[in-house]
Amino acid sequence: MSLSAALPLPPAPRADAAIPHSFTAERGVLDATLAMRHAGIRRLRIAWELQGSADGAVVIVQGGISANRHVASSARFGEAGWWEAQCGSGRAIDTRRHRVLAIDWVGADGCLDACIDPADQADAIAAVIDHLGIARAAAFIGASYGAMVGLQFASRHGAHLEHLVAISGAHRSHPQVTALRVVQRRIVALGRSEGGVREALALARSLAVIGYRSEAEFEQRFGTAPQVGPDAARFAVEDYFDAIGPRFVARFSPVAYLRLSESIDLQSVAPESIRVPTDLVAVAEDRIVPLADLYTLAEGIRARTQLHRISSLYGHDAFLKEEAQISALLETALCRSLTA
Amino acid sequence: MSLSAALPLPPAPRADAAIPHSFTAERGVLDATLAMRHAGIRRLRIAWELQGSADGAVVIVQGGISANRHVASSARFGEAGWWEAQCGSGRAIDTRRHRVLAIDWVGADGCLDACIDPADQADAIAAVIDHLGIARAAAFIGASYGAMVGLQFASRHGAHLEHLVAISGAHRSHPQVTALRVVQRRIVALGRSEGGVREALALARSLAVIGYRSEAEFEQRFGTAPQVGPDAARFAVEDYFDAIGPRFVARFSPVAYLRLSESIDLQSVAPESIRVPTDLVAVAEDRIVPLADLYTLAEGIRARTQLHRISSLYGHDAFLKEEAQISALLETALCRSLTA
Numbered sequence: 201m202s203l204s205a206a207l208p209l210p211p212a213p214r215a216d217a218a219i220p221h222s223f224t225a226e227r228g229v230l231d232a233t234l235a236m237r238h239a240g241i242r243r244l245r246i247a248w249e250l251q252g253s254a255d256g257a258v259v260i261v262q263g264g265i266s267a268n269r270h271v272a273s274s275a276r277f278g279e280a281g282w283w284e285a286q287c288g289s290g291r292a293i294d295t296r297r298h299r300v301l302a303i304d305w306v307g308a309d310g311c312l313d314a315c316i317d318p319a320d321q322a323d324a325i326a327a328v329i330d331h332l333g334i335a336r337a338a339a340f341i342g343a344s345y346g347a348m349v350g351l352q353f354a355s356r357h358g359a360h361l362e363h364l365v366a367i368s369g370a371h372r373s374h375p376q377v378t379a380l381r382v383v384q385r386r387i388v389a390l391g392r393s394e395g396g397v398r399e400a401l402a403l404a405r406s407l408a409v410i411g412y413r414s415e416a417e418f419e420q421r422f423g424t425a426p427q428v429g430p431d432a433a434r435f436a437v438e439d440y441f442d443a444i445g446p447r448f449v450a451r452f453s454p455v456a457y458l459r460l461s462e463s464i465d466l467q468s469v470a471p472e473s474i475r476v477p478t479d480l481v482a483v484a485e486d487r488i489v490p491l492a493d494l495y496t497l498a499e500g501i502r503a504r505t506q507l508h509r510i511s512s513l514y515g516h517d518a519f520l521k522e523e524a525q526i527s528a529l530l531e532t533a534l535c536r537s538l539t540a
Numbered sequence: 541m542s543l544s545a546a547l548p549l550p551p552a553p554r555a556d557a558a559i560p561h562s563f564t565a566e567r568g569v570l571d572a573t574l575a576m577r578h579a580g581i582r583r584l585r586i587a588w589e590l591q592g593s594a595d596g597a598v599v600i601v602q603g604g605i606s607a608n609r610h611v612a613s614s615a616r617f618g619e620a621g622w623w624e625a626q627c628g629s630g631r632a633i634d635t636r637r638h639r640v641l642a643i644d645w646v647g648a649d650g651c652l653d654a655c656i657d658p659a660d661q662a663d664a665i666a667a668v669i670d671h672l673g674i675a676r677a678a679a680f681i682g683a684s685y686g687a688m689v690g691l692q693f694a695s696r697h698g699a700h701l702e703h704l705v706a707i708s709g710a711h712r713s714h715p716q717v718t719a720l721r722v723v724q725r726r727i728v729a730l731g732r733s734e735g736g737v738r739e740a741l742a743l744a745r746s747l748a749v750i751g752y753r754s755e756a757e758f759e760q761r762f763g764t765a766p767q768v769g770p771d772a773a774r775f776a777v778e779d780y781f782d783a784i785g786p787r788f789v790a791r792f793s794p795v796a797y798l799r800l801s802e803s804i805d806l807q808s809v810a811p812e813s814i815r816v817p818t819d820l821v822a823v824a825e826d827r828i829v830p831l832a833d834l835y836t837l838a839e840g841i842r843a844r845t846q847l848h849r850i851s852s853l854y855g856h857d858a859f860l861k862e863e864a865q866i867s868a869l870l871e872t873a874l875c876r877s878l879t880a
Contacts, residue, residue, distance in 0.1 A: 382746075387743065390739060407720075419716075430654055430655060
């Protein structure tokens with residue numbers, strides 16, 4: 201393992217070149233039979249999207265539990281993706297040079313009410329690359345839950361991967377953070393049994409996001425005095441909760457939330473089982489993924505491993521918000537994976 | 541402000557001497573009219589207990605929101621108190637030398653459904669000492685919420701206090717911790733509107749206790765692998781949740797919990813308004829009270845102030861669990877207050 205605090209390479213110039221002739225974007229659904237880690241053999245529909253240079257190196261890109269197969273917009277699929285800042289023509293994950301593959305998480309459609317292991321997600325991705333005739337991916341770039349799945353993929357399907365980039369995700373969940381997620385799931389269960397499921401899901405989401413940002417950001421955004429009347433007090437953070445909760449409820453089913461949240465807590469990879477060159481990105485202020493766990497992971501991996509430690513007010517959400525820092529890291533990592 | 545990492549004095553020898561002739565223990569209820577900070581003028585019943593040497597110096601002792609006026613057992617009131625380890629004959633708060641006064645928190649009976657400020661609790665204690673003809677207390681020893689109220693008492697009734705000892709409580713609540721408590725209260729509100737209030741209160745308590753202990757303790761106690769079946773996973777921490785939740789529900793009403801939890805978040809004392817000699821105790825691993833807030837507080841107080849920083853696996857709960865460390869701190873502090 202080696203450590204680096206900052207990265208030497210400047211971002212590549214962002215040329216707004218015309219889309220190359222070879223650019224393609226396609227979506228599909230694979231009907232696959234998966235031997236799941238805990239839930240037996242299941243018939244699953246795995247939705248995928250592939251976009252970029254038709255002869256480019258394949259890069260698998262996966263995000264948090266609320267991310268999906270649409271990483272970035274393209275001429276064919278024009279709606280904004282969840283990682284526009286990092287993926288596209290001239291971006292760090294450059295669709296002029298790479299073919300970007302991503303799936304919707306198994307369970308995200310709310311149709312599978314069973315224990316879903318992060319290993320199952322890795323197997324689903326392996327089934328898709330096999331189906332598409334891709335022998336080997338140049339890189340797997342995963343953030344948050346996607347990083348956990350990337351570690352599973354490297355462990356279980358290392359022969360099909362040249363390079364792993366895992367941002368803010370580890371080989372296990374910390375027990376104290378698991379405890380917080382258990383409460384989130386119990387909130388939803390409380391609402392389910394009582395008919396208040398939308399309100400409950402919004403509340404569970406509010407609890408989740410507290411951990412996604414740093415103490416310092418809460419101080420800056422919500423440090424103002426509450427409004428207090430005789431019978432009720434309202435705290436600054438409540439406006440935030442009331443904004444994000446309903447947005448989340450609109451796009452997430454309770455079953456999907458329960459099973460993907462649980463899946464995070466089922467994460468278990470032996471670091472020694474990973475023999476793929478790896479870049480790990482740790483955010484010092486991350487309250488969800490303790491730095492100590494990423495050191496343990498980095499020390500265990502049996503291949504060249506570099507742990508990049510960055511600092512961000514956004515804590516666990518840095519991969520979405522620290523555009524310049526993350527872009528520089530990705531460009532260096534991809535540059536290395538293509539020249540390895 | 542001065543800082544000390546450890547304390548010089550050894551614990552005093554614990555003589556199991558006979559109860560002195562002058563020992564008394566009594567309880568009472570004061571009907572008082574209080575001008576509350578947010579809720580207007582209210583008629584309140586304030587329950588108090590006073591025990592110890594009849595001619596001893598008065599020491600006010602207050603704990604967390606679930607503590608009460610019964611700090612320790614006596615011949616007259618034999619049931620165990622919430623701080624037996626620190627209070628009694630031969631203990632750090634020695635009832636052979638001191639008279640220990642404590643109240644049930646205003647709102648603890650669940651009869652007052654209004655915003656209760658920690659300042660109101662300080663005023664209630666001031667009303668009790670006035671009623672009892674106590675001109676001046678030798679010390680106010682407060683832990684957790686009791687420390688917040690102690691700071692209020694020192695700020696508002698400093699003429700009646702010689703010395704403050706505030707353990708694991710600050711002049712304000714940190715906005716990120718307030719956010720966690722807002723979620724706890726919303727869980728209870730969800731349960732109330734849905735009819736599942738006991739389950740909701742147990743769940744809110746589970747969320748609260750996650751913050752009371754350190755990351756390292758969770759690792760030690762709940763770091764074992766979950767039991768996973770096809771449809772359900774059970775994590776080690778769930779046994780703990782299922783044990784503590786019902787215990788809490790048995791002795792706390794939803795209204796009392798909502799109003800005392802809210803009260804913690806209403807805490808607001810200007811450190812500069814405190815002109816009473818003060819010992820602050822900070823626990824490095826406390827996730828509820830950031831160390832930085834206690835430094836700010838210590839720097840602002842306009843009297844001799846000493847900040848004692850201790851380390852404990854038990855985080856915020858150290859005042860209940862670190863018997864030797866806390867005992868040594870209290871003995872030194874009380875020794876100083878009696879000889880000042």
